Amino acid sequence: MELNADRFAKDSWLSAFDPRVKLLCFLSLAVVIALLTGTEVLLLALAFVLSLAAVSRVPPSHLARGYAMAFPFIAAASLALLFTSGTGNALNMGLRVSASVLLLLVLVSSTPFMDVLWALRWFKLPSVLSDMIMFTYRFIFVILDESGRMRLARSSRGFRGGRSLLDGEAFKVLSNTIGMIFLRSYRRADRVYLALLSRGYDGRVRSLGGHRLRFRDAGMGLAFLIIGALALTQQMGWYVWW
């Protein structure tokens, strides 16, 4: 499974913007989208998100893969409404969830992870949480490597995965595998901690660099503000544009 979320972040046109402005814009738009209930206005939001995806230069196949992973949930939510409260509501639900999932996908695949963290720290997220997120993100790839090697060893010994909850053998193997993942992580955590200490770690994370607000960030803020205001005022029935 490919997990390196930073692959396209560096060459995206959107990565030139200040991560604080970007985070704020995208997250506010996500909130606005969650409030919309009209089909036309949801289509407008979806169109805006798709045009963001187009200018972001993130390969569409990458976004499509992320969307495909979320699709079963979108379909389930819409289908449940289709049978209980009509086609219109089901269609709107599908549009709304699609727009917000794609919006977040564009955000995360066009922003380097460290920039997101930097912005979160700037917004005064408690350091316990931001440091946890940073370390955990790094360790996930380490442990994935580890579990990949264990999977290889397991399947080369003929493990097949089992068929149901009654398959005691499969569960024994799986829980021992997870236990082993933890055990190796514990051991590795000791070494990681010593490595951190020898680099001067004292419980605080410091980073060089940062970002300055530029003119183009104001442009992005303005564009999101206009779209958000258009959608919200239409939603509240202040005017009809067709």
Place this chain on the structure above:
Amino acid sequence: MDPIVVGLGWAIALPIVAWAVHRLRQNLDERVVPFMAILAAGIFVAQMLNFPVAMGTTGHLIGATLAVALLGLYGGIVVMTTILTIQCLVFGDGGLTALGLNLLNMAVVAPLVAYGLLRLTRKGLNRWNGLGVPLAAWASVLAAALSCGAQLALSYTLSGGSYGIEPLLSLPAMGIYHAIIGIGEALITSGVVLFLSRVAPETLEFGIRAEEAKA
């Protein structure tokens, strides 16, 4: 989900997470964060391992009980919060508005239920009761699922059908399905705890000792 329900979810989940962070900070030495992070990463990866349920369907671990058993209540809440935030922010999983409710279900309700049951069934100082772990794991999954079902039902009722799923459908569906999934969670969690207590008992004591230092 109805916007009011989403707002409520954030309003309940955030203070509890903040409280857990605050309590954790009170006796935080610089070892704790990297240590918890490696466990969080371990649970994140463990969530990717599917276990068989029946007729070709699979389920996967939530890991709240495991986190609580290994790290105590506050650590468990913070670890689950980290995992859910990474799933949302890095892999775009679930969407931002859902994060508040995901936090409520899996980082607040599930660890609290797990902690309560582990606490109740504990015997002696450093031993988890054999029955307590699977019970806590099963109940935490069921509680999280019912809480999610209730949110869907409340959304449906509040919005008159624009959001959510009808109560008659959502509650039994979530409850029954996850009562079955929960068996898998119980089997794996107790398997992992048994395995660790056999090969590395010192790892299990970390959470208990951390809790007792606070109490």
